[in-house]
Every structure is written in C-alpha cells, then in structure tokens.
Amino acid sequence: MKTLIVLVTYNGYAMTKDCLSVLSKLPSEHWRIAIADNASSDGSPQKLAVDFPQAKVYALSKNKGFGFANNEALCRSLKNENFDFVCFLNNDTIVTVEAMEKLREDAEKDSGKTIFAPLVKNRDGSLQRTDYRFLSHAEFFLNAFRTVRGADKRLHGELKAVAETHFLSNDWINAVCWMMPVQTFFDVGMFDEKIFMYYEDQDFAYRARKLGYRFLLNAEAPIVHLGGGSAKNVLSRSLQHDSSQLYFYRKHFGYGGAVLSRIFRFVRSLLRLGMLVPFALFKKSARDNARIHWKLLLFSLNGKGILK
Incomplete structure (x- = not known):
C-alpha cells in the first residue's frame, strides 16, 4: 500500500x-x-x-x-x-x-x-x-x-x-x-x-x-x-481568521450563523478594547492590541466575506 x-x-x-x-x-x-x-x-x-x-x-x-x-x-x-x-x-x-x-x-x-x-x-x-x-x-x-x-x-x-x-x-x-x-x-x-x-x-x-x-x-x-505562521502580521492573521469564521458559520448555519459570528466578534473586540484602553497610554503592546481589536470590531460590522 x-x-x-x-x-x-x-x-x-x-x-x-x-x-x-x-x-x-x-x-x-x-x-x-x-x-x-x-x-x-x-x-x-x-x-x-x-x-x-x-x-x-x-x-x-x-x-x-x-x-x-x-x-x-x-x-x-x-x-x-x-x-x-x-x-x-x-x-x-x-x-x-x-x-x-x-x-x-x-x-x-x-x-x-x-x-x-x-x-x-x-x-x-x-x-x-x-x-x-x-x-x-x-x-x-x-x-x-x-x-x-x-x-x-x-x-x-x-x-x-x-x-x-x-x-x-x-x-x-x-x-x-x-x-x-x-x-x-x-x-x-x-x-x-x-x-x-x-x-x-x-x-x-x-x-x-x-x-x-x-x-x-x-x-x-x-x-x-514549530508554528511558523503564514500571514504577514498579527492584524492580517486576525482579519483572515475572522473572515474565515464568518464564512464557516454562514456556510453551515445559514443567516443565523452569520449573525452569531458577527455578534460574537463585535462583543469580543469591544470587551478587549475596554480592557486595553486604560493601559494604552503606558504600554506599546496595549496600543498595538487596541488598534487590532478596533480594526476587528469594524470588520465585524462591515466585513462581507472571505479575505484573500
């Protein structure tokens, strides 16, 4: 064989x-x-x-x-x-x-x-x-x-x-x-x-x-x-992940699945922003993560599908 x-x-x-x-x-x-x-x-x-x-x-x-x-x-x-x-x-x-x-x-x-x-x-x-x-x-x-x-x-x-x-x-x-x-x-x-x-x-x-x-x-x-990573940076990886999640839930669970994915990502990033903002003035890592979740929050509202 x-x-x-x-x-x-x-x-x-x-x-x-x-x-x-x-x-x-x-x-x-x-x-x-x-x-x-x-x-x-x-x-x-x-x-x-x-x-x-x-x-x-x-x-x-x-x-x-x-x-x-x-x-x-x-x-x-x-x-x-x-x-x-x-x-x-x-x-x-x-x-x-x-x-x-x-x-x-x-x-x-x-x-x-x-x-x-x-x-x-x-x-x-x-x-x-x-x-x-x-x-x-x-x-x-x-x-x-x-x-x-x-x-x-x-x-x-x-x-x-x-x-x-x-x-x-x-x-x-x-x-x-x-x-x-x-x-x-x-x-x-x-x-x-x-x-x-x-x-x-x-x-x-x-x-x-x-x-x-x-x-x-x-x-x-x-x-x-080893986990080499294929995307260029953390933001592109995160956007690609969220894009694929939306596709998966829409594919298998229809309109309701797409709505669930969007609400999940909106709430997740909103809460992360709330935790990161107080530290953003003092830590670069907090500012970087806050920027990422701001982009992800916007994508949860406006993203239309798979990124390539």
Missing part, C-alpha cells in the same frame, strides 16, 4: 528542507512526497526540487490558500500514480520516521472511518493541544466574554483516552498532520477552496463528523510543531 505525503509551502525554505530531510528517509516502496508551493518568493520550489529529486514539486503560479494547494497536489499526483492513503503535513514540523510509520500502520489496520493524527508537542517538549470540541452556539457566544485562556479551555475541553489503546480522542483535530484513506478525503469533499486560511480544517472536520468519521490521536507517535 502506498501513502502520499502532501506539504504546502509559502517561503520558509529552511524549515521545509529540515522536514523533508526526515521524510526522504521513509522507504520508497510505501511512501511518496508531493509539495505544493504557493508562489513563494524565496526560491523554495526550485531549491527543493534540486535538494529532494524524489519529491514532486508543484510550483503554483498564485497563492490561492492552504486548502486549494493541498487539493491540487493530491489531484495532480493521482494523475500519475494511485495511492491508498494521504498524509497532509505542515512543513513547519519536526517528524520522525517511526511516528510516520505508526500513523500509516494505524490507517492500514482501520476500517476506514477514522482520521489519524500524531500527538503534537512544542519545541520544549510540552503538549501542544491540537484537539478541539465543536461548541454549541451558546458556548461559542459565551466565549466572547472570556479571556483568551478561558476561551481556549472551552474550545479544547477534555482529551479522552480510548479504552485499552494508545489513542486519545476529541471531536476533531486540526490539520497539522492528518493521515486518512484517499477515498475518505474525496468522500468528505476535499478542502473548501473558498477558505484561504484558517477554518479549512475545521470545515472539513465538521463535514467528516456529520458523515460518521472520527478523529484519533496516536500518543505513541509524537511530532513537534
């Missing part, structure tokens, strides 16, 4: 090279590597093609987002070769051959209704929570009144052990690393290419759960996620 590993790059040549240095050690009879480059300006596709000739590099002419690039790399690869499984992997990860092989073995032994992921750690060895709950509308709205830490606690909830196994479970796991049958990816409907960045994995996971799929973390297959 063959597995295709798909990486998406946007600049970040050095960290991608480090990741591929490990992936290239995987046995070729079971593994292939495809790289979708989102119009990098640092020469990543050309350099990677030279450094790793065994990997197929697709140099995309325009950056159309994480979801589009993953879809494109898989679909183009399938025109040349058949694959049983696909592993979507962030390029800013430190992996091991052992962890990747364990994920492949998990997928091969499964009935096909599971999406597997590794246990993710930070560089210092601490746990990085990549598992999440799907919140009710009431829980989602109440998070606007909580601190960032309090909201995160609600979003993650409890990571539960699966009895008599080395697996852990939650409602869904983000796409730092996903291993699944290729057919599963197409049955769920691939990544929504209208989402440029953020929420593309939650959108896929929401559709997968509705179809009866589950997400499992393998506690014996740890990797490290």
